[in-house]
Amino acid sequence: MPIKVGIPRALLFYEYYSLWISFFEELGAEVIVSEKTNKEIIDIGVKNTVDEACLPVKVFHGHVMDLKNRVDYIFIPRIISLTEGEYICPKFCGLPEMIKYSIKDIPKFIDTTINFRKSKKNLNRTVMEIGSYITQDKKKIKRAFEIATEKYNNHRMLMETGLLPNDMLKKDFLGEVPQPSKKDKVLLLGHPYNIYDSYMSMEVIDKLRKHGLRVVTCDNLETDVIDEKAKTLNKKMFWSFGRKILGTTLHAIEDDGVCGIIYMACFGCGLDSVIAEIVERKVRRSSDKPFAMLSLDEHTGEAGINTRIEAFVDMIRWREDHEDNLSTYR
Ligand code: SF4
Known part of the structure; x- marks a missing residue:
């Protein structure tokens, strides 16, 4: 045995x-x-x-x-x-x-x-x-x-190449790789155990995909690229996940293909409270990309998350339609 x-x-x-x-x-x-x-x-x-x-x-x-x-x-x-x-x-x-x-x-x-x-x-x-x-x-x-x-x-x-762990964990996974396309990427940030666990994340990845968006995470970016970006921070980030998240954020800010950024944080997580704050500031100061913060705990209701996602997608669509018409303060 x-x-x-x-x-x-x-x-x-x-x-x-x-x-x-x-x-x-x-x-x-x-x-x-x-x-x-x-x-x-x-x-x-x-x-x-x-x-x-x-x-x-x-x-x-x-x-x-x-x-x-x-x-x-x-x-x-x-x-x-x-x-x-x-x-x-x-x-x-x-x-x-x-x-x-x-x-x-x-x-x-x-x-x-x-x-x-x-x-x-x-x-x-x-x-x-x-x-x-x-x-x-x-x-x-x-x-x-x-x-x-x-x-x-x-x-x-x-x-x-663009796949996520959930894609590869599917029993019927045949190794297809999503084709690169236009400006339709949403960067989903957060600890892997929050964003990839479908039940905990209330299927945020599937929900965004159903809206025709491509979800990318820190795992879709080469380690060298993340490290290079993370090195530009004023202070060394000595938390491994923090470095990955911040390096990826800095890259996404400059990536025209990324049309929005979501941070999925965990209520009560000290690390998230620091990293999410830095991410939000960097995104808001250096780009006009829509940004949303979703917070999870055992009492989080799915209706609330759905509303936030829909509002976020609406903002992306609005930006697409009014790209040349943003105010000075965005
Ligand atoms: S406190 Fe934060 S970083 Fe630590 S295990 Fe919990 S969610 Fe993860």
Whole structure:
């Protein structure tokens, strides 16, 4: 019987699922991903998390509950840093402990520490430690990681052609790449776990697409381009997601194909409150692109989000019709 590894479909899943799933599968494990976020998962997550936690962390708890009785291990790495010289939100570092103390009768965790803040020197050690939960064969672990990395790199390359993780996660995905077209891109900013989780984001991507708009995110832009733009900031942004969001914003401000920008923030997220404010100021000061801020929490109603999206699309259409007729103050 293969070892069953559960991967919660939450937080960094949307960024790294291709790497994680293929790594564990190459090692011979059976990978079980939790169900898509739904009302039950959110409710059970909210019930099992401390009130102070942000919505994505509560949702993560719900996904762990969904896996709890179906797997031998749950993959919950303790993530401190994913990139040299940068950090990610401290909540990721305390996640295994949070889960351990909030949820009873939980299976064992694969809770290896991932910390590339100083260098990626210990990448090999990190990979070996994670793989050792499944096998002691070091060659097999090394090979599994090489194959998984290749899949992950392909996945990143496909995103740079315009695809989003949700497109590739569809069972009937055949590898089609959207064709570049006119000025119809909306830049959707926010943490990947907010914007790509269809239930949490209230299907914002599909809703914008139904209005004939093409949705682009930080993941559709080459890392080098983001880094170059981020370097022009007055101060170094040491939060990885903050750097990506700000670098992408600066690029979008100059990209004529981008007709509007939406920031999907999470109520109670310290990082969002700082980054969203900087983004809004930069967009409003340096461009005439419509900008909308959408805030999510467990009480956000879909009707409110729909109204905001419709108003945002109306503004884009109005701008298209009156492009040459903007006031001095836009
Ligand atoms: S960055 Fe914000 S939304 Fe993400 S885990 Fe931290 S507090 Fe929550």
